[in-house]
Amino acid sequence: MKLNWKNNLFLYVSILTYLVSLILPVHFIFVNSDEYLGYVYAYVGWMTFPYLDFFCWLGNITLLFSWIFYRKNVSFYVAILTLILMSFYGINHLTRLDILQVHEYDLPLFGYWIWLFSSIFVLIYHYKKYKLKSQTL
Numbered sequence: 001m002k003l004n005w006k007n008n009l010f011l012y013v014s015i016l017t018y019l020v021s022l023i024l025p026v027h028f029i030f031v032n033s034d035e036y037l038g039y040v041y042a043y044v045g046w047m048t049f050p051y052l053d054f055f056c057w058l059g060n061i062t063l064l065f066s067w068i069f070y071r072k073n074v075s076f077y078v079a080i081l082t083l084i085l086m087s088f089y090g091i092n093h094l095t096r097l098d099i100l101q102v103h104e105y106d107l108p109l110f111g112y113w114i115w116l117f118s119s120i121f122v123l124i125y126h127y128k129k130y131k132l133k134s135q136t137l
Contacts (some may be wrong), residue, residue, distance in 0.1 A: 007132075010128065018115065021038045021104040022042060024114055025038075044092040059086035062081050079119065079122045079125075099134055
């Protein structure tokens with residue numbers, strides 16, 4: 001099977017950024033950043049089930065589905081759902097914050113942004129694919 005780098009570039013970049021996000025710390029504010037690496041969040045994220053942050057973790061599964069079924073039409077909608085789900089990170093913490101003490105939530109979320117970019121790249125891939133398909137019709 002020949003890889004088509006030009007047409008699938010954003011798909012490959014999406015997979016690469018996701019893999020990079022797994023080895024980066026999600027937060028830089030903690031003393032021991034080894035406990036806060038992306039793969040730890042991906043591995044134990046299911047344990048946040050009763051909270052709103054669980055929906056954010058489901059973005060990993062929908063991202064995987066959008067990679068696996070990248071040739072299907074439904075993959076575009078799954079990629080949109082992935083971006084929406086991944087945007088929920090920290091929503092549970094924000095709902096419990098006191099508005100007058102927002103200084104607590106100024107964590108640099110470096111690993112999270114790289115993780116979020118993986119969903120943006122797969123969405124760009126699908127947009128370009130459909131735009132290219134519509135131009136050839």
